Amino acid sequence: MAGILRSPKIVAGLLILAFFVVLAVFGPLLVGADPTKTSGVGLAGPSAAHWLGTTQSGQDVLAQVVYGARISMGVGVLSAVIATALSIVVGLVGGYVGGVVDEVLSLITNIFLVLPALPLVIVLAGYLPSRGVTSVAAVIAVTGWAWGARVLRAQTLTLRGRDYVQAAKAGGERPWRIVFAEILPVEFPVIATSFLATVLAAILAEAGLSFLGLANLSTVSWGTMLYFAQNNQALLVGAWWWFIPPGLCIALIGAGLGLLNFGIDEIANPRLRTVLPRRARRARRAEVAS
Amino acid sequence: MRYLLRRLGFYLITAWAAITINFLIPRLMPGDPVDLMVARMNGQIDPDAIESMKKSFGLTGGSIWSQYWDYLGNLLHGELGRSITFYPTHVSSVIGGALPWTIGLVGIATVISYLIGTSLGVVAAWRRGTWLDSILPTTTFLQAVPYFWVALALVMVFGVSLSWLPVSGAYSLDVTTGFNGAFVGSVLYHAILPAITIVVASIADRVMGMRNVMVTTLGEDYVTMAEAKGLTSRRVMWRYAARNAILPNITSFSLSLGFVVGGSVLTEIVFSYPGVGSVLLKAVENEDFPLMQGIFLIISLAVLAANLLADIAYVALDPRTRQEA
Numbered sequence: 001m002a003g004i005l006r007s008p009k010i011v012a013g014l015l016i017l018a019f020f021v022v023l024a025v026f027g028p029l030l031v032g033a034d035p036t037k038t039s040g041v042g043l044a045g046p047s048a049a050h051w052l053g054t055t056q057s058g059q060d061v062l063a064q065v066v067y068g069a070r071i072s073m074g075v076g077v078l079s080a081v082i083a084t085a086l087s088i089v090v091g092l093v094g095g096y097v098g099g100v101v102d103e104v105l106s107l108i109t110n111i112f113l114v115l116p117a118l119p120l121v122i123v124l125a126g127y128l129p130s131r132g133v134t135s136v137a138a139v140i141a142v143t144g145w146a147w148g149a150r151v152l153r154a155q156t157l158t159l160r161g162r163d164y165v166q167a168a169k170a171g172g173e174r175p176w177r178i179v180f181a182e183i184l185p186v187e188f189p190v191i192a193t194s195f196l197a198t199v200l201a202a203i204l205a206e207a208g209l210s211f212l213g214l215a216n217l218s219t220v221s222w223g224t225m226l227y228f229a230q231n232n233q234a235l236l237v238g239a240w241w242w243f244i245p246p247g248l249c250i251a252l253i254g255a256g257l258g259l260l261n262f263g264i265d266e267i268a269n270p271r272l273r274t275v276l277p278r279r280a281r282r283a284r285r286a287e288v289a290s
Numbered sequence: 291m292r293y294l295l296r297r298l299g300f301y302l303i304t305a306w307a308a309i310t311i312n313f314l315i316p317r318l319m320p321g322d323p324v325d326l327m328v329a330r331m332n333g334q335i336d337p338d339a340i341e342s343m344k345k346s347f348g349l350t351g352g353s354i355w356s357q358y359w360d361y362l363g364n365l366l367h368g369e370l371g372r373s374i375t376f377y378p379t380h381v382s383s384v385i386g387g388a389l390p391w392t393i394g395l396v397g398i399a400t401v402i403s404y405l406i407g408t409s410l411g412v413v414a415a416w417r418r419g420t421w422l423d424s425i426l427p428t429t430t431f432l433q434a435v436p437y438f439w440v441a442l443a444l445v446m447v448f449g450v451s452l453s454w455l456p457v458s459g460a461y462s463l464d465v466t467t468g469f470n471g472a473f474v475g476s477v478l479y480h481a482i483l484p485a486i487t488i489v490v491a492s493i494a495d496r497v498m499g500m501r502n503v504m505v506t507t508l509g510e511d512y513v514t515m516a517e518a519k520g521l522t523s524r525r526v527m528w529r530y531a532a533r534n535a536i537l538p539n540i541t542s543f544s545l546s547l548g549f550v551v552g553g554s555v556l557t558e559i560v561f562s563y564p565g566v567g568s569v570l571l572k573a574v575e576n577e578d579f580p581l582m583q584g585i586f587l588i589i590s591l592a593v594l595a596a597n598l599l600a601d602i603a604y605v606a607l608d609p610r611t612r613q614e615a
Contacts (some may be wrong), residue, residue: 247436
């Protein structure tokens with residue numbers, strides 16, 4: 001645990017994520033105002049009254065960013081939870097059971113890996129009769145589980161032959177208990193990394209869908225902010241304060257998740273660490289030569 | 291050879307899956323799209339259009355199996371139904387008009403992104419522990435930036451504030467279309483910003499992918515050996531390490547193609563670029579289900595074809611895959 005906190009990447013990633021979680025949970029208490037409340041001054045630049053300026057119809061951009069964090073991160077986490085659950089079931093069952101079941105599940109996984117996700121999400125969303133938060137999250141999850149399933153299957157394959165699993169098998173444990181009580185907990189770090197990556201993919205997908213006007217446009221999310229900014233010519237009138245903050249928030253959360261994943265990868269695979277003997281070796285060589 | 295045949299089989303199954311998913315989506319979703327459409331148009335819809343929609347969905351009555359057969363038969367004849375938005379144009383000709391723009395834009399941008407990203411990845415791996423490591427936080431940031439937001443920012447800076455580059459369309463309307471200098475120039479000029487968007491938003495994956503494989507390759511004995519022989523570092527870096535590291539990178543690249551294509555859909559929409567992305571949005575906005583599904587099918591098949599090409603390149607470059615059989 002102490003080792004984890006010694007990695008600057010992990011600490012930076014955790015700090016960024018903590019900031020956004022606090023923003024989403026407590027932010028609305030601070031900004032108070034209703035993010036959809038309009039005021040007289042439309043398209044005003046940042047000022048003391050409106051730190052991030054106002055939209056076309058005079059809504060406070062800061063309030064929208066803060067409330068938007070709830071929807072954007074909420075959809076991201078919800079669909080990542082659904083997708084991760086799917087990937088655990090498919091990956092662990094396939095990897096443990098093997099045979100025809102595994103062949104079929106792997107094939108389905110590989111198909112979903114190759115099919116372009118966003119166009120599929122767009123088409124599915126096009127058919128949705130109502131575009132509530134849960135249905136949007138479910139649609140995104142459908143296209144987001146395959147990578148995790150593939151990684152978990154590979155892990156399960158290596159664990160299947162381990163002694164303790166064999167012992168459990170010989171002891172007459174039921175297969176589902178072996179899979180979910182013996183194998184699953186060992187795979188927790190892998191599940192955590194793939195969950196983080198899926199959260200990012202889902203936040204991006206939600207933003208893309210909302211930007212196209214395919215999510216619920218009456219809720220405020222970072223994606224719908226960008227949709228309204230684009231559709232009200234924010235760009236042409238130079239209202240940068242309207243579209244820079246939501247996109248920046250998405251990118252920062254993504255950077256936080258990415259740093260965390262990097263840090264974990266580096267602990268798992270020391271070769272990826274950035275501090276490296278090569279340069280040190282060269283320096284030493286130069287020293288010896290002189 | 292066996293490797294390629296196996297991959298080919300996989301892509302055939304995946305293509306069949308894409309086609310079947312396309313067939314099933316309207317049936318699994320609540321509500322019949324045709325009835326929805328008719329209700330929404332208050333009966334002002336052309337009976338021919340209703341017929342064409344039913345046909346393109348295979349909602350021609352009969353059991354689900356006979357509908358499926360009709361649907362597959364129609365596809366074999368390239369019959370994707372008629373578009374509602376551009377009625378009575380066939381879906382296939384609407385897509386045919388948009389496809390060259392997308393393939394041109396995405397193709398060129400992807401090649402540029404691959405060349406620059408891979409070279410950066412090689413150098414970043416080679417010079418670990420130097421200032422180049424600061425490339426890492428930058429790439430994590432770039433990996434997470436939404437494509438369409440990059441597009442918006444570029445429009446703002448280079449299109450609106452500086453007025454250097456056009457912000458929408460694929461060519462200016464005052465040139466005659468056709469293969470002439472003015473038109474080609476205009477097309478290239480209009481492609482600059484969308485292409486930069488795709489390169490910026492996809493380059494980070496290439497840099498990181500190449501760096502990580504390269505780092506592993508640098509630990510191999512033959513690289514140490516080459517260094518010990520006293521070869522120049524440039525030679526060791528490109529001829530020994532990068533050359534071998536690039537192979538796994540091709541596979542990861544082909545897997546990320548789907549993301550590039552998805553991202554370019556959003557990019558096209560920001561720039562009103564007349565490719566399949568813009569047409570897809572129009573189709574969804576107008577509930578033009580035949581067009582929507584046709585586009586999803588074409589995009590999927592294009593991504594599969596590109597993946598197959600990457601596999602062929604892999605076999606051509608790596609002798610080990612040829613020996614396997």
